[in-house]
Amino acid sequence: MTTDPLGFADEALDALLKEELLRGLTDIESGPGPEVVVGGERLINFSSNNYLGLAEHPALAEATAEAARRWGAGATASRLIVGTHGLVRDLEQRLAILRGTEAALVFPTGYQANLGTVGALMGRGDLIVADKLCHASLIDAARLSGATLRTFAHGDLALLEERLAKHPERGRMLVMTDGVFSMDGDLCHLRDLVEITAHHGALLLVDDAHAVGVLGKTGAGICEHFGIAPPRHLILTATLSKALGSQGGFVCGPRRLTDLLVNRARTFIFTTGLAPPAAAAALAALDVIDREPERRERLSANRERLASALKAKGWDLGGSVTPIIPLMAGTPGAAMALAARLRSNGILGVPIRPPTVPRGASRVRLSVMSTHTDAHLDALIDAVGDV
Numbered sequence: 001m002t003t004d005p006l007g008f009a010d011e012a013l014d015a016l017l018k019e020e021l022l023r024g025l026t027d028i029e030s031g032p033g034p035e036v037v038v039g040g041e042r043l044i045n046f047s048s049n050n051y052l053g054l055a056e057h058p059a060l061a062e063a064t065a066e067a068a069r070r071w072g073a074g075a076t077a078s079r080l081i082v083g084t085h086g087l088v089r090d091l092e093q094r095l096a097i098l099r100g101t102e103a104a105l106v107f108p109t110g111y112q113a114n115l116g117t118v119g120a121l122m123g124r125g126d127l128i129v130a131d132k133l134c135h136a137s138l139i140d141a142a143r144l145s146g147a148t149l150r151t152f153a154h155g156d157l158a159l160l161e162e163r164l165a166k167h168p169e170r171g172r173m174l175v176m177t178d179g180v181f182s183m184d185g186d187l188c189h190l191r192d193l194v195e196i197t198a199h200h201g202a203l204l205l206v207d208d209a210h211a212v213g214v215l216g217k218t219g220a221g222i223c224e225h226f227g228i229a230p231p232r233h234l235i236l237t238a239t240l241s242k243a244l245g246s247q248g249g250f251v252c253g254p255r256r257l258t259d260l261l262v263n264r265a266r267t268f269i270f271t272t273g274l275a276p277p278a279a280a281a282a283l284a285a286l287d288v289i290d291r292e293p294e295r296r297e298r299l300s301a302n303r304e305r306l307a308s309a310l311k312a313k314g315w316d317l318g319g320s321v322t323p324i325i326p327l328m329a330g331t332p333g334a335a336m337a338l339a340a341r342l343r344s345n346g347i348l349g350v351p352i353r354p355p356t357v358p359r360g361a362s363r364v365r366l367s368v369m370s371t372h373t374d375a376h377l378d379a380l381i382d383a384v385g386d387v
């Protein structure tokens with residue numbers, strides 16, 4: 001008798017269903033704007049990371065089309081094999097200038113930027129200390145690197161110091177955090193983290209995926225928000241795929257860091273480079289961000305309007321100070337019920353359940369865009385209702 005080697009998948013899927021944790025894919029039949037068509041229904045979109053509405057901006061569409069016509073659709077091989085396209089080189093220069101660092105290196109995704117960077121820097125005998133709520137890609141990166149991974153409770157810097165102090169004799173040390181926490185919308189304590197890591201001789205990696213284009217006077221991200229020039233032990237990773245409306249990831253820091261990554265980051269070396277149209281879209285996004293600061297202003301005004309209305313209705317928004325606003329529900333079932341209630345009122349707000357968030361902390365994660373109108377926000381406020 002032969003057993004079905006994939007038989008365990010049925011059991012795993014059944015278990016997920018029972019725990020209300022089963023996920024499936026739905027079709028989206030529109031662009032990624034403030035209103036989307038999902039399953040034939042027109043819904044107001046509070047589920048995207050398209051914070052500035054750039055993914056559907058005509059300048060990005062035009063740049064993408066023009067790049068595809070001139071240079072083709074794909075990069076076809078690793079940059080170490082086929083070379084770096086001029087658009088990618090320009091993009092790296094622009095990103096380094098935006099972030100105030102010596103250099104930048106573009107990866108095919110933000111996930112790969114994190115994986116490759118941590119893997120290139122850390123290995124057996126080294127210590128990584130991560131905020132418990134940092135993005136899954138950082139946790140995966142730490143596990144893959146072979147370094148010892150310890151976590152500290154969200155924002156608990158005393159515990160972080162304790163962890164660092166306990167391992168002075170070990171190899172290199174790296175502290176990892178999100179700049180803006182992706183499911184809570186709160187910020188890391190950047191100033192303290194920079195000081196603590198400098199004091200302990202550790203590197204600091206800040207994943208700024210949700211801050212680029214959003215935080216700071218010019219949209220430069222978390223450092224600009226806190227008025228800090230990036231020190232040389234700070235590594236900033238981020239994505240081109242959220243506020244910048246394109247696809248891809250990048251790392252900013254000293255030149256010797258990016259030189260090392262070119263030689264050591266496996267997710268850079270053994271993968272095809274960023275497609276020229278994606279680089280062109282990101283460059284166009286940087287132009288729009290410079291040219292249209294009113295997008296960031298509107299985003300911030302929309303966020304304030306929504307947050308204060310929700311607070312007035314009794315919702316506890318935790319530490320959220322950004323366009324990411326969690327509506328805490330508790331159990332997966334409660335989060336799904338809240339999302340279903342929103343949906344029946346024409347609102348797309350996706351339930352977030354474990355393992356994306358800790359058990360007991362399921363929620364609907366709302367994400368505000370600069371392109372939401374007052375009518376969109378009012379519809380959401382009405383649909384959410386009182387706690």
Ligand SMILES: Cc1ncc(COP(=O)(O)O)c(C=O)c1O
Nearest residue numbers: 109110111135182209239241248
């Ligand atoms: C904090 C954070 N880091 C990294 C990523 C991964 O970026 P990318 O989608 O470009 O792979 C995401 C989300 O996708 C994120 O939210």
